[in-house]
Amino acid sequence: MNTVQRLAQALGHRFNHQELLIQALTHRSVGAANNERLEFLGDALIGFVIAEALWKRFPKADEGTLSRMRASLVKRESLARLARDLKLGEALRLGAGELRTGGHARDSILADGLEAVLGAVYFDAGFEQARTVVLTLFAARLEQTDAERAGKDPKTRLQECLQSYKRPLPDYLVLSIDGDQHDQTFTVSCQLQDADVTTRATGTSRRRAEQAAAALMLEHIQYG
Amino acid sequence: MNTVQRLAQALGHRFNHQELLIQALTHRSVGAANNERLEFLGDALIGFVIAEALWKRFPKADEGTLSRMRASLVKRESLARLARDLKLGEALRLGAGELRTGGHARDSILADGLEAVLGAVYFDAGFEQARTVVLTLFAARLEQTDAERAGKDPKTRLQECLQSYKRPLPDYLVLSIDGDQHDQTFTVSCQLQDADVTTRATGTSRRRAEQAAAALMLEHIQYG
CATH class of the missing domain: 3.30.160.20 (Double Stranded RNA Binding Domain)
Structure with missing residues (x-):
């Protein structure tokens, strides 16, 4: 099993259109058919799914608290950590320059790659499946947010x-x-x-x- | 038909839980059971649905262009205009202070109210229905974005x-x-x-x- 297949397995999603996943893993340093548009879609998807999850989990939290919790969950460093758990860096396709300077390990590239992959899941299989994948991915962090608030x-x-x-x-x-x-x-x-x-x-x-x-x-x- | 029912009709959504719509129309100046949490949900929903719509409509647009188009569509003034088309201001519930100072007509209150109402549609009927309502509401603006780009x-x-x-x-x-x-x-x-x-x-x-x-x-x- 190659690194791309392992990533799909770790996400718990079997892609109908494998080429979408490949594109989601292709950094702009490689060329025109890169992951930037999928990243735009994935970013919006994650923002909404996490907003809804927090909204349901914390029925007493006000808007400001919900916004802060979401910002913490979806910030670059948090996404990069999740990407590392998935070993997403190993599956990324980078141009020569980025490869040489360790782009596989850079927070921004990992976070963008994860957003793009989740955007690809949405485009591949629709909202309910993408929502499930996002919530599974964030489950531990959401639990932690829960527990921290519960003291x-x-x-x-x-x-x-x-x-x-x-x-x-x-x-x-x-x-x-x-x-x-x-x-x-x-x-x-x-x-x-x-x-x-x-x-x-x-x-x-x-x-x-x-x-x-x-x-x-x-x-x-x-x-x- | 009262102003709240007219609003639901203009949105094209029949609420299963009418109390959700009432809460979405209740400004924080009224009290604790206000629309701020629904606004948080609605804001994220709109952001995602519009992102997806632009993503599909403009397959050649890069991420920066998509972000700018979205920002223009979902900014406060744009949402307030849509709210005015729906006569949302007439259905809002405001505290005495806001009523006196013309809160019904204020961009921020109208935009927040519209976000809350769309959050309520999502909670009331799920993603597909909320997506349809958002896309119908933004249809003319999306068409215009289309036409402007097409020159x-x-x-x-x-x-x-x-x-x-x-x-x-x-x-x-x-x-x-x-x-x-x-x-x-x-x-x-x-x-x-x-x-x-x-x-x-x-x-x-x-x-x-x-x-x-x-x-x-x-x-x-x-x-x-």
């Missing part, structure tokens, strides 16, 4: 995040306790059971150290 | 515009010719056959004067 602590959020992917819960381990009895520092690890990823953090209590380690793990899972 | 002259655009509404063609009449033979000024009127509206313009030839009068009539029809 949930990082351990709870990590647990819910893993459960949403049907993954096992993490192990927390006290690695060391340093200092005098009234001024102790706890060093704790948080380890995933199904992946070789461990985060470490310190705190003035075991609980605080675990929360900090969980927050780091959440960052890792959500932003890579 | 069509005002008389042709006026003719096409009237035909699209199945209205009779206008009458052009030379009202006067002034000046010396080599420096003449033609004054021409353009009159609708099915409405008591006449525009007048002058030009250095009969043709130029007619084009100018047709442009004024187009302005009148499209922007009221």
Whole structure:
């Protein structure tokens, strides 16, 4: 399976018109048949689908709050992170100059590419399918927005995040306790059971150290 | 039929949940159950539907051109004009302060109200219906964008515009010719056959004067 097919699989969409996906992955540095028009379409699509999702999830949030939440979810850095999760950079087609200067890894090119790919999904299969793909892609970030607004602590959020992917819960381990009895520092690890990823953090209590380690793990899972 | 029912009829949408339309017409000056959240949803909906419409209509236009066309179509003044065509101001619910200071006629309040009403259509009946309502509402403006890009002259655009509404063609009449033979000024009127509206313009030839009068009539029809 090549990088383009892997990307389609990661998105959960089987393209009827594979050439649309190819065009969506073609940067303007390659030539005239590039992804800029699809990016325009995808940008508008994402804006609307995320607006609707936030609107439904947060029935008490006012317009200003909804606008801020959306801006955070769809900003360039956020889209680039999602693109990296999908390994979209590997499937991009760039001109020689961009290739040489590492365009595959640039936030702007990744974000634009993701918008174009989602625009292509819409053109390929219509609104309902595109909406499903966008919501699936943003699911973890939307959950996080939910949890942050609900004031949930990082351990709870990590647990819910893993459960949403049907993954096992993490192990927390006290690695060391340093200092005098009234001024102790706890060093704790948080380890995933199904992946070789461990985060470490310190705190003035075991609980605080675990929360900090969980927050780091959440960052890792959500932003890579 | 009251002003709210007339508005729904003008939009071409029969609301399943009439209370949604009422809320969409309720300005924040009235109280907490106002139209600001629906406006957020409607703004995103319009942005996407117009993006898609332009994307399909102008397959050769680049992203920058599409963005500029969209910005012009969805800017506050444009939305306010559409709202006036729908007599949306008459159906708005405003607080005492806004009523006193003429809020019914203010561009920002009209534009926000129209966005909210379209958000309500989406929530009431789903994407396909909302898309149809938005496209019908913007049809004349989209046609005009088409014609302007195609470099069509005002008389042709006026003719096409009237035909699209199945209205009779206008009458052009030379009202006067002034000046010396080599420096003449033609004054021409353009009159609708099915409405008591006449525009007048002058030009250095009969043709130029007619084009100018047709442009004024187009302005009148499209922007009221």
